[in-house]
Amino acid sequence: MSRQVRTLAICLAGGIALSACGGGGFKDDNASPSAPASASGPVALQMLIASSGDAETAAVKAATDAWAKKTGNTVTVTVASDMNQQLAQGFASGKPADVFYMDAGRFADYAKQGSLYAYADQLKDNGDFYESLRKTFTYEGKQYCAPKDFSALALIINTDAWSKAGLGDGDIPKTWDDLATVAKKLTTDKQAGLVLGTGIDRAGAFVVQNGGWWLSEDGTSATAAQPGVSEAMAYVQKNNKEGIFKFNNQVSAGWGGEAFGKGLGAMTIEGNWIKGAMKNDFPNVKYVVAELPEGPKGKGTLMFTQCWGIAADSKAQAQAVDLVSSLTSVDQQIAFADAFGVMPSRQAAADGYKTKFPQDAAFIAGGAYGHGPINVPGMEQVISDLNSKLENFAGANLADVLKGFDTNAGSALGK
Amino acid sequence: MSQVDSGRAGSGRRAPARVAKRGTGQNQTGAGWLFVSPMLIILGIFLAIPIVMALWVSFTDWNGRGNPFGSRVNFVGAENYTSLLTEQGLSRQDFMLSMRNTFYYVLGVVPVQTALALLLAVIVNQKFLKGRTFFRTAFYFPSVVSSVAISLVFVYLFTGTGAINTILSKVGVIGPNWLDDPRGVIHIIGEKVGLWSIDAPPSALASTEVMNLSLWEWFKGPSVALSTIMIQVIWTTAGTFMLMFLAALQDLPAEVEEAAMVDGANRRQRFMNVTVPHLRPTIFLVLTLGIIGTWQVFDQMYVMTQGGPAKTTLTPAYLSYAAAFRQQQWGEGAAIAFILFALIFLLTSIQRYLLRDKDEVAKKKATKAQAKAAKAKGALA
Numbered sequence: 001m002s003r004q005v006r007t008l009a010i011c012l013a014g015g016i017a018l019s020a021c022g023g024g025g026f027k028d029d030n031a032s033p034s035a036p037a038s039a040s041g042p043v044a045l046q047m048l049i050a051s052s053g054d055a056e057t058a059a060v061k062a063a064t065d066a067w068a069k070k071t072g073n074t075v076t077v078t079v080a081s082d083m084n085q086q087l088a089q090g091f092a093s094g095k096p097a098d099v100f101y102m103d104a105g106r107f108a109d110y111a112k113q114g115s116l117y118a119y120a121d122q123l124k125d126n127g128d129f130y131e132s133l134r135k136t137f138t139y140e141g142k143q144y145c146a147p148k149d150f151s152a153l154a155l156i157i158n159t160d161a162w163s164k165a166g167l168g169d170g171d172i173p174k175t176w177d178d179l180a181t182v183a184k185k186l187t188t189d190k191q192a193g194l195v196l197g198t199g200i201d202r203a204g205a206f207v208v209q210n211g212g213w214w215l216s217e218d219g220t221s222a223t224a225a226q227p228g229v230s231e232a233m234a235y236v237q238k239n240n241k242e243g244i245f246k247f248n249n250q251v252s253a254g255w256g257g258e259a260f261g262k263g264l265g266a267m268t269i270e271g272n273w274i275k276g277a278m279k280n281d282f283p284n285v286k287y288v289v290a291e292l293p294e295g296p297k298g299k300g301t302l303m304f305t306q307c308w309g310i311a312a313d314s315k316a317q318a319q320a321v322d323l324v325s326s327l328t329s330v331d332q333q334i335a336f337a338d339a340f341g342v343m344p345s346r347q348a349a350a351d352g353y354k355t356k357f358p359q360d361a362a363f364i365a366g367g368a369y370g371h372g373p374i375n376v377p378g379m380e381q382v383i384s385d386l387n388s389k390l391e392n393f394a395g396a397n398l399a400d401v402l403k404g405f406d407t408n409a410g411s412a413l414g415k
Numbered sequence: 416m417s418q419v420d421s422g423r424a425g426s427g428r429r430a431p432a433r434v435a436k437r438g439t440g441q442n443q444t445g446a447g448w449l450f451v452s453p454m455l456i457i458l459g460i461f462l463a464i465p466i467v468m469a470l471w472v473s474f475t476d477w478n479g480r481g482n483p484f485g486s487r488v489n490f491v492g493a494e495n496y497t498s499l500l501t502e503q504g505l506s507r508q509d510f511m512l513s514m515r516n517t518f519y520y521v522l523g524v525v526p527v528q529t530a531l532a533l534l535l536a537v538i539v540n541q542k543f544l545k546g547r548t549f550f551r552t553a554f555y556f557p558s559v560v561s562s563v564a565i566s567l568v569f570v571y572l573f574t575g576t577g578a579i580n581t582i583l584s585k586v587g588v589i590g591p592n593w594l595d596d597p598r599g600v601i602h603i604i605g606e607k608v609g610l611w612s613i614d615a616p617p618s619a620l621a622s623t624e625v626m627n628l629s630l631w632e633w634f635k636g637p638s639v640a641l642s643t644i645m646i647q648v649i650w651t652t653a654g655t656f657m658l659m660f661l662a663a664l665q666d667l668p669a670e671v672e673e674a675a676m677v678d679g680a681n682r683r684q685r686f687m688n689v690t691v692p693h694l695r696p697t698i699f700l701v702l703t704l705g706i707i708g709t710w711q712v713f714d715q716m717y718v719m720t721q722g723g724p725a726k727t728t729l730t731p732a733y734l735s736y737a738a739a740f741r742q743q744q745w746g747e748g749a750a751i752a753f754i755l756f757a758l759i760f761l762l763t764s765i766q767r768y769l770l771r772d773k774d775e776v777a778k779k780k781a782t783k784a785q786a787k788a789a790k791a792k793g794a795l796a
Contacts (some may be wrong), residue, residue: 084740084741085740088479088739088740088743091479091480091481092479092480092481092483094481094482109742109743110743112478113478113479113480113743114478114480115479115480249592249595249724251575252574252575252576252592252595253575254574377743378742380741380742381505381506381509381738381742381744382505384722385505385508385509385726388723388724388725388726389725391597391723391724391725392597392725395614408504408505411504411505412505
């Protein structure tokens with residue numbers, strides 16, 4: 001008996017030792033080199049994308065195929081089913097995809113981890129990307145990657161409800177007071193004046209308009225309790241209590257676009273992705289898009305973006321950078337916009353985009369004054385805690401919630 | 416005479432055989448190990464080694480890049496555990512919330528699914544029931560469908576304007592916004608009977624904090640959203656456990672039941688005094704599997720709610736996933752998993768103790784007492 005136990009123990013211990021020394025799965029990391037690792041000869045690049053659908057996958061494949069043909073390399077595009085998990089697996093194994101989509105909200109954690117290769121300084125015309133996008137992908141003073149494209153929030157207005165309330169073209173709100181006034185006029189028993197998605201990814205636009213932000217400019221301290229943030233939140237809460245602003249969870253809708261399409265709200269604040277949803281789900285609802293009203297500190301909106309990440313562990317970084325520059329050229333960005341409705345991250349492409357999609361002018365205008373997401377490592381947990389406390393916006397004790405955010409963010413930043 | 420002969424012949428034959436067996440004994444052990452080695456290797460690679468590695472990760476600051484045994488990874492002692500258990504902060508708050516949620520979840524799901532499974536098994540086991548096979552298949556069907564697929568269907572059924580609320584409105588009931596409703600069931604009941612108001616909770620409960628959560632929060636009960644998930648899980652798993660009860664019921668000899676009938680036991684008495692004692696090992700199995708499965712609940716949260724609304728469907732398993740894959744806090748994620756393991760181990764042990772066979776224990780005790788008494792007697796003498 002005891003011998004059997006011992007043998008079993010030896011087997012197990014041996015197995016563990018083997019796997020640990022064998023090192024098949026994991027790679028002991030060494031410092032990331034600053035010069036690009038450049039494999040010689042034709043290389044086979046792996047690309048991992050989180051695709052919104054067949055149109056996007058096909059467009060990305062066509063673009064990478066064209067580059068591959070021109071340069072003699074090959075690119076394999078894989079569509080991730082769970083981007084977080086597949087990226088994590090790659091980074092842990094030391095053999096990640098060479099090029100991948102990197103979400104702005106996730107970016108800082110991966111940059112801190114050392115998984116990303118900072119190549120932005122090698123790009124031609126890097127300065128042509130919108131400044132706020134470049135800032136979004138900057139960690140510790142260094143811009144890491146090239147913004148792929150972006151979306152920005154704007155005010156979506158139901159034209160039927162608008163004219164029914166006796167409002168005309170000149171009534172499009174320019175200020176916070178205007179917004180509250182028209183929202184009041186648009187509010188009926190069954191329809192709120194403005195429906196907002198829950199969380200700071202929508203209500204946060206008012207914070208930008210009020211000149212505030214959740215963190216200080218350098219990202220070292222939390223500033224949610226300061227007037228820039230708290231006054232903006234109070235404005236939203238006041239109108240929410242009056243019933244003229246409502247959140248999607250108050251009207252049983254999954255998001256602002258659904259509430260808007262179902263006529264539960266006459267206006268909503270959403271990004272350019274709403275176009276596709278309206279076309280597919282609510283083709284009969286007529287709407288116009290306007291820029292968000294100005295707050296006390298001027299124009300402001302929120303921008304959402306992804307960049308083309310290149311792995312620090314990639315063996316063919318030089319080729320990957322070349323691929324990314326071809327994917328972020330003005331022509332290619334317009335081609336992507338055509339294929340799946342994203343907005344180009346280059347200012348040089350803005351005019352071409354506006355001529356092609358004149359109805360999107362309000363969205364793309366946000367590029368000039370929008371603010372990207374919070375991009376400091378370790379904030380995920382803090383932000384989701386804040387969002388969960390703001391789910392019941394009208395009932396939330398804002399002072400406590402914002403102070404709580406500052407405390408939690410403070411300890412996350414200290415780590 | 417012949418008996419003795421054959422006995423002798425037998426023993427005579429046996430002796431050399433024993434010697435021979437001794438000789439092949441070593442070989443047999445070796446062969447045995449050889450035969451089980453594929454399983455051992457597979458279990459080792461996919462089970463034992465990952466568990467040991469995760470345990471190691473839970474004591475380090477590994478950030479998810481490269482080898483967790485590499486030179487850049489620092490051993491941080493129990494830091495990941497203390498941030499979950501003893502340090503004031505967001506990690507402990509979330510962990511305690513997940514513990515509270517899952518506690519109510521287990522409390523609701525395990526007894527109901529066990530009782531329902533037993534009921535279904537008894538119904539399906541009726542000899543005179545027409546279409547038994549149909550019912551058996553129908554009850555078992557949810558168990559063989561992927562829980563992710565079922566979760567997606569439930570999301571559509573239980574949206575604010577979904578089928579469930581439409582049916583409810585037909586009979587004049589305004590259903591809640593099921594999966595978006597964070598109000599606790601105990602809170603709602605308390606408000607209905609006039610104990611308190613949810614918007615202005617009693618200050619004695621709201622201001623006393625235990626482990627980052629106020630007593631008011633601790634005694635919230637499962638939220639409406641969590642209750643919706645509980646309904647789904649009970650419906651899904653009752654079929655699986657029904658099958659186990661059914662197998663045990665079919666093992667129950669008809670004579671025993673008939674004997675009870677002859678003794679004049681009525682239906683209820685036969686069920687309580689014959690069937691249930693016979694099912695004791697199965698009940699133990701079902702409860703154990705139920706407790707383990709419910710504490711580890713993950714799929715439904717991942718598909719349906721992602722921990723929301725207001726973190727009322729956060730569970731330790733989902734929190735562990737979120738900590739590792741979303742926040743890149745791999746050590747903390749692993750630590751949550753091991754605390755959960757310890758908790759399940761503890762609960763299963765307690766349950767094993769409570770459900771032990773009392774007759775057997777009594778018998779053991781009696782023999783022990785006898786031996787003691789005999790010993791004492793011997794000492795006296």
